[in-house]
Structure formats: structure tokens, C-alpha cells
Amino acid sequence: MTQQHASYGAVHGPPTGEITRRSFMRRVLGVGVGLLSLEFLGGTLAFLWPNLTEGLGSQITLGSADDINNQAPEWQNGLPFVYNQANLFFVNVPAAKARVAENSGGQVTSDVSLPVPDPGADVDPDIAPEDRSVMALWRKCPHLGCQVPQLCDRSEWFECLCHGSKYTVIGEKRDGPAPRGMDRFEVLVENGVYIVDTRQVISGPPPTVMTFDKRTASDITEHCVG
């Protein structure tokens, strides 16, 4: 049938109300090419999807408590162990809590006394994070991804240099622009050897969570950042 086109005048449009062999073949071709394109796109995405077998994104063996104490003697006194290959802090939770209590001028309390050479194997996911014996905190700040420095020796908090987000020694957010506490990884213990499973990132707790070290930024006279 003939139609009027704005620029070209009279043109022959597609036949209406009937399927000719030509229009049928054209639709089949269109659908076929469309499906092939989708398959190609899906295959490309699957091909390029990262498949991690080492480093961050795999299971990482840290060693036993003795191994860690040998590498980082202050671990038993509560200073988190910096494991660079996977960019994480491995926290000896009872020792870290005792350390914070000791250096907080009485604002934080803990009934554990230092040192704690072997915090134990209470790493079951059913145990609340603050009650576990060790924690693996990811050093990537949940705000915009900067690397969180080692514990600030004045506040006993992790204080991000980039925008001043601040976290307690067990990764709960206390100050700054970050949307949540520090992200963490599940820890497994096999024959006394700590294994960090970095295949799955566990989001940090919401900023309202306060299980330990309930000081606010103004309770602390001296910070490392801000």
C-alpha cells in the first residue's frame, strides 16, 4: 500500500494485516540475529567474568597463632596483624579489647589481661562477631576504597586518612562519612591453623551497631586523622 512520507512523498509501506513470505522471512531473520546477539553478549560476559584462584578472592592460609606471633610479636598484645597479600587486618579479638581498655583511660573496660598468645578457635559464623576469638577485617575503607592504616595509637581506632572515617578495633563505625563498619571475611580453623575465606565479602555492620568500645569521637582527646 502507498503512504505519504514527510520527506520522500509517496512511498510503499509494509503490507498491513497480512504476513507475506517476505515479511515472515524478515521477522525470522530479525529474531534469529537478535537471539544470536544476546547469546554472544552473554557468552562474552561469562568469558570476561573474573575467576579468582589466588590472592584476595580465594582461601588464604595465615598459619597458626604461633606463626603469627613470630611474624608480629605485638599481636598477642592486641595490635592487629597486617596481612598485606590479602590486604587485611587479622585481629586477636580478646587481646585487642584488652589493649583498647588499657589505653582508653578507663573509658572502655575488659576483663582479659595481656598478653593473649593464642585467642582460640571460636570462629563459628553463629557466634556474634564481637564474641569470636579472631576477626579478618578488610583494609579497604567501605567509604571510597582507601587503604585503612594500622590502628591509631592515640585513639585505638582505625582512622582512614582519606576522608576521616573511623572504626573500632573490631571494625564498627564510629565517625566519618562511611556508610557502615569495615567489611570482613569468614575465618576457618583447621588443626589450629587460621584460614581466611576471601571468596565472599561480608558487609560491615550498620553504623548504629555498638557492641564494644562505645566511645564517640568527642570522648577521645587526640586522633590521628581530623
Add this chain to the structure above:
Amino acid sequence: MSNGNGGNPVVRWVKESAAWRSLFRQPYPSTSRTRALAVMNNVFLHLHPVRVKRHAVRYTYTFCLGGISFFLFLVLTVTGLYLMFFYVPSISRAYQDIQAIEASVAFGSLVRNMHRWAAHLMVLTVFLHMIRVFYHGAYKPPREFNWVVGVLLLFFTLALSFTGYLLPWDQIAFWAITVGTQMATYAPLLSNESAFFMLGGIEVGQGTLLRFYVAHVIFFPLIAAIFMIVHFWRIRKDGGISGPV
């Protein structure tokens, strides 16, 4: 042939040969018709209009911002190709390779700095070109399609700038890409997945460097070039450059 034959038999022989006549298919462009033919018979020139309006060649109308952007794209393509001979996208080599280009490759520092400054300038000229087009109202019909093509080209320019930023593998590169890709995790949909896909891992690493390299040297330049062809051709199809406001 109407001109240039002279009486020299060698010149005549050359100009009447099959090779010459297949390269120069129309007479020397000296009349309106032959000038139009010269444009239409050339695959590169035929993207452009055969005739341009008088106001269009006035420098202060366009400031040649689109042309400068395209020129910078060509500079970046050539200097980028040169740099590829001395750069390996490996986290153990990339930084040293850049140092070696600066220090021990002949004209290496010049080529690298041309690439770097042309990249900064291209972002600027593309942005200014967009402002010029906006204030001339040249995004209005019938040019609305070409405006959208241009917006996509802006995104490709920024993507090229972003992917190139990581390649020197120095501290500012590493942390800029860390922060930049972390922004993707604030997106409402597929946030963590898109950051994971971009990074080729959980954090910036070897996977990221290779991914960004491939995107920088072939994927985005190719897509941008295809869109540029459409962009230039649409100017002609939309009746040449827009008129004065």
C-alpha cells in the same frame, strides 16, 4: 584530462595510465562540479558536505572545537601506538616501563608527554565543543540524533581517559582507580557486580591492569571511531552545520 598534460610525453604517459586514472577519477578540482566530484568520490571526504555555509568557516562560530578534538584523537592514536611498543601491561613491569620510556627511549619523554597532554586537552575541547553546541541550540531537531551521538562520544572520551589513567601503575593511578571503581558500588542495581567486572577481581590488581589496557588501546578507540564516523556524516545529512543564533 583538461589540464596539466602539456607537451611532455612522459607526463602524458603517466596521466593516461590506468594506475593514475584509477587514483584520480575526476579532473583536477577547478570548477564547482569537479570540486564536488572530488569530495564525493573520496571515501574519507564524502562524510563531509560538498559545500559549507559562509558562517560555518568563521573561526569564532565554532572555534574549531570539534575539529581540534578529532585532531587530538588522531594525535593520541599515533602516540599511543608508539608507546605500545615499550609498555607491557603487567604489574611487575608497567611502572618500570614508563620510567624507561621517559629515560631511555629516544623521544620517549616527548611521545609520552604528547599523549598525556593531548589526553587532558581532548577532555577539555570535547567539553567546550559540547558547550558551544548547546549555546548555539544546535541540539534541536533535526540535529537531536547527532547530539545524542555526541553525548555518547563524551562518555567514550571519559572512559578512555579513565582507563588510561591506571596504566602508569603509580600511586595516583592505583588510588584513583580504587576510588573511581568503588563509586560503582553505590549504584542502585548490580553495584558490586559491576565493580567486580570492571576490576577483574576484588581489588585493583593484575586483572584490572590488563582489562583497562585492552579497553584503552582497542575497545574504546574502536567504538569511538565508529561513532565519530556517524557523528561527522550526520552533520552533512542534517543540512550542514547549524546557523547563527
